[in-house]
Amino acid sequence: MNSYDSERMSDLMIAAGHESVLTPEEANVVVLNTCSIRDKADEKVFSDLGRLKMIKEKSSGDFFIVVAGCMAQLRSRDIIRRAPYADAVLGPQNIQRIAEIIDDFVKNKELDTIVSTSFDVDDKFRKLSDKFSTRGVSEFLTIQEGCDNFCTYCVVPNTRGREFSRSVADIVKEAKNLVSLGVKEITLLGQNVNSYAGENAEGEKCNLAGLLFELAGVDGLRRLRYVTSNPKDVNKSIAEAHRDINILMPFLHLPVQSGSDAILRKMNRKYTRSEYVECVCMLREYCPRIAFSSDFIVGFPGETDADFDQTLKLAGEINYAQAYSFKYSPRPGTAAARMGDQIPENVKSERLAILQDLLNDQQSQFNQKFIDRRVSVLLVKEGKHENQLGGRSEYSQAVSVCIDDGEFAVGDIVDVRITEIASHSLIGIIEK
Numbered sequence: 001m002n003s004y005d006s007e008r009m010s011d012l013m014i015a016a017g018h019e020s021v022l023t024p025e026e027a028n029v030v031v032l033n034t035c036s037i038r039d040k041a042d043e044k045v046f047s048d049l050g051r052l053k054m055i056k057e058k059s060s061g062d063f064f065i066v067v068a069g070c071m072a073q074l075r076s077r078d079i080i081r082r083a084p085y086a087d088a089v090l091g092p093q094n095i096q097r098i099a100e101i102i103d104d105f106v107k108n109k110e111l112d113t114i115v116s117t118s119f120d121v122d123d124k125f126r127k128l129s130d131k132f133s134t135r136g137v138s139e140f141l142t143i144q145e146g147c148d149n150f151c152t153y154c155v156v157p158n159t160r161g162r163e164f165s166r167s168v169a170d171i172v173k174e175a176k177n178l179v180s181l182g183v184k185e186i187t188l189l190g191q192n193v194n195s196y197a198g199e200n201a202e203g204e205k206c207n208l209a210g211l212l213f214e215l216a217g218v219d220g221l222r223r224l225r226y227v228t229s230n231p232k233d234v235n236k237s238i239a240e241a242h243r244d245i246n247i248l249m250p251f252l253h254l255p256v257q258s259g260s261d262a263i264l265r266k267m268n269r270k271y272t273r274s275e276y277v278e279c280v281c282m283l284r285e286y287c288p289r290i291a292f293s294s295d296f297i298v299g300f301p302g303e304t305d306a307d308f309d310q311t312l313k314l315a316g317e318i319n320y321a322q323a324y325s326f327k328y329s330p331r332p333g334t335a336a337a338r339m340g341d342q343i344p345e346n347v348k349s350e351r352l353a354i355l356q357d358l359l360n361d362q363q364s365q366f367n368q369k370f371i372d373r374r375v376s377v378l379l380v381k382e383g384k385h386e387n388q389l390g391g392r393s394e395y396s397q398a399v400s401v402c403i404d405d406g407e408f409a410v411g412d413i414v415d416v417r418i419t420e421i422a423s424h425s426l427i428g429i430i431e432k
């Protein structure tokens, strides 16, 4: 979602007459779009701000520093105290103000730090509409923001606010705009994407499946994905969409976080282990070639060896194509940070290593199945070597494709025979 917000801020700046440059030294405005999901990301911002301060001190012309995103929302006071040279602090629902704020600074150089951290998400999307600069072939499109779930470890409800869904018309219009710029694949974004409930043309609520069917009708759009789903909101209509929409990719990120019911309860995830498994089974029944990725948190407060064992068993049962796993990191202001029974770092590290071994094994076994198989690949970028392009399979695997000179280009969808499996990608040749 931060990638999407960064693109949209860039669109607004370009529409206001600015241009992008490659390094902070060449810039007059630097925007740090921050994340607050883990502690490390927060601290990195302060060290980046220190580097920008030095550039600002050396610069002879304008040099404005803007801190945007979730950390700006949560820690605006800290930012002003520790980095008083920052010119503006913008929460995630205030990024639409970027161009007007820079304009103010240019006209009136003595302005104090501007802090804008309201939750006017409707205003955000209204002001972002219709302004697009160039795009790649695979892009994000935010359809829903904020979250009402209050998982006990998560800062999102405090940083992005309560759930808000954009209207179907607004989303379809943005999708058409993207396609007209050459986009072939769109990934719909939402903190809780499958609780989407935007208004349709009849003024009624439309769910995610309804929206996916609408978008499947956009001419020229070749691939659709959506992220991130909360398992508690996956229903039959989503499974039917996977069965019936041929541009909807058979790959779903379905974060489970833990395989223990006791820990899921403490996390306030509102589903049980068996409900999660049922959900996966239903999707597999409707769309037998679907594969899953997931997120895991290890070392959540109170997690026992037996709880962790349940997580390993669940991962074994589902057999993921890919997964992201992290040690639990307490976030300020969340309920879990105040829970007793925090797990020591060394225990978290040991458990994470065990889980990651299992998940890496599953991923390589999943990839091995593709050897000598024909797969559909969207070419997304130039390759590392001559006569090579980089692409993505339907399952989001990186694929390096060997081509003859000028034969195919970025944006094409090609059939590729996989000849080799590298550590993080598949390698193949075009199959005509």
Ligand code: SF4
Pocket (backbone or CB within 6 Å): 147, 148, 149, 150, 151, 154, 155, 156, 157, 191, 192, 230
């Ligand atoms: S559903 Fe996702 S975004 Fe919402 S509180 Fe839980 S982890 Fe955070």
